[in-house]
Amino acid sequence: MSSILIDQLTTDGGTLQCSVRTSTDLERFISDDPFRTRYDVSIEDVPDGVLAIPILAQVCPVAWANGADVYVDEIDATFARALENVEKSLCDMHDFLEGGTLYARRTIEPEPETRDESGLLFTGGVDSTCSYVRHREESPTLVSIRGWTITPSSADDEKWDALKTRVSGFAEDHGLETAYIESNMLSFLDHPMLLAHYKRYVDGGWYSSVGHGLGLLGLCAPMAYARGMNDLYVAATHWKGIDLEWGSRPDVDEYVRWAGTKCHHDAYELTRQERLDVIADYVRREDPSLELQTCNDRIDGNCGHCEKCYRTAVGLRLAGLEPSDHGYPFSDADYHDLRQSLERGDWVLGQDERHMWGDIRDRAREAEPATPAEETFFDWLDDADLDVLVSTSGPPLTHRILRAGARNAPNIVYNAMYPAWTTAKAGLRFVRSNR
Incomplete structure (x- = not known):
């Protein structure tokens, strides 16, 4: 019987660690390293049933993909009920998910101290900045996580330091607190093997298409419990009317909760361009020097030439802002280069991305172009076949072959191939975030 067993849960100040045992058929999806997460607040007084939430939030989708059961000593009753709802949503969303059963020796219903606080997963991109603007009266704690797009590897230390500097600066300017979480959740999971098995079923990667709504929110549980957070917001990537198979959606995130805390999928009723409108109105009224950070290639600023930088810059212009005033080097000459790259x-x-460029096109059809270069680009975009722009992009054949090989290899062969596979997959951009 396929199974995952959570055991040896320990805390030391703000550090959580636990080991996981699996049945033989699931060994390839879990590394030999223990699961570790470090918080900047003590979690010593957090009940084990809440401490188990971060690891359960990572391994349960893997179990559901394999029809496996999960075993844990203690679980928060509210989160156990939430998992049932999330499981149903993800299984309805993805045909390859089979589901499974969670078994716990004990369920608990703790009554945490609440201090009427809220938190917001924050990167400084369009979506999370819009959510800050919408909830700024609550003075939410800005929560930043290392472990997904910024890995726990020492090679990413500079990226993490840059993000912390930027978020801390934003928090200081706006009178907010911060919370920083560091975890090995994606190196603890064998993400290359998950990609090898399931990339063929999803548009993005495993974590983006399946795991990140439950995974990122669940990772916050001990911190939210210790800080007394009633509400935790995660900004929507997509919006109403877009039915994509994506790991963070209202029918996932809105179910996630545990003792004392409810999670919220925020601004789903707004398109990305409408979120930029919210930001633009806030900029004009209160914060004229606000800068966004959305770059695909840099964490310490915006390169101005990747797809996301171009997309955000065009969106800012359509919202009535000059991109160069808000972190994006952009001029009329860039419209030509953007069109060529697309x-x-x-x-x-x-x-x-197809839907986001469609959103820009819808707004451009209503707008009066400010310059001839802008008019030329919008005329081209109006006639462009966005489906073709998406279909001409895809992972190289070599990566698809490597995935197939890893998927079918016995564990002993895979373990020998793993270093080469890891090196090869490094060139593949398999996650897209902070849309």
Whole structure:
């Protein structure tokens, strides 16, 4: 019987660690390293049933993909009920998920101290900045997580330091607190093997398409419990009317909760361009020097030339702001380069980017172009076949072959191949975030 067993849960100040045992058939999806997460607040007084939430939030989707059961000593009753709802949503969303059963020796219903606080997962991108603007009266704690797009590897130390500096600066400017979480959740999971098995079923990667709504929110549980947070917000990537198979959606995030805390999928009723409108109104009224950070290639600023930088810059112009005033080097000459890159298929684009460029096109059809270069680009975009722009982008054949090989290899062979596979997959951009 396929199974995952959570055991040896320990805390030391703000550090959580536990080991996981699996049945033989699931060994390839879990590394030999223990699961570790470090918080900047003590979690010593957090009940074990809440401490188990971060690890359960990572391994349960893996179990559901394999029809496996999960065993844990203690679980918060509210979260156990939430998992049932999330499981149903993800299984309805993805045909390859089979589901499974969670078994716990004890369920608990703790009554945490609440201090009427809220938290917001924050990167400084369009979506999370819009959510800050919408909830700024609550003075939410800005929560930043290391472990997904910024890995726990020492090679990413500079990126993490840059993000912390930027978020801390934003928090200081706006009178907010911060919370920083560092975890090995994606190196603890064998993400290359998950990609090898399931990339063929999803538009993005495993974590983006399946795991990250439950995974990122669940990772916050001990911190939220210790801080007394009633509400935890995660900004929507997509919006009403877009039915994509994505790991963070209202029918996932809105179910996630535990003792004392409810999670919220925020601003789903707004398109990305409408979120930029919210930001633009806030900029004009209160914060004229606000800068956004959305770059695909840099964490310490915006390169101005990746797809996301171009997309955000065009959106800012349509919202009535000058991109160069808000972190994006952009001029009329960039419209020509942007069009060429889109036509050549220079970027790996998915269905979410197709919808976002469609959103820009809808707004551009209502707008009066400010310059001839802008008018030329919008005329081209009006006639462009966005489905073709997406379909011409995709992972190289070599990566698809490597995935197939890893998927079918016995564990002993896979373990020997793993270093080569890890090196090869490093060139593949398999996650897209902070849309």
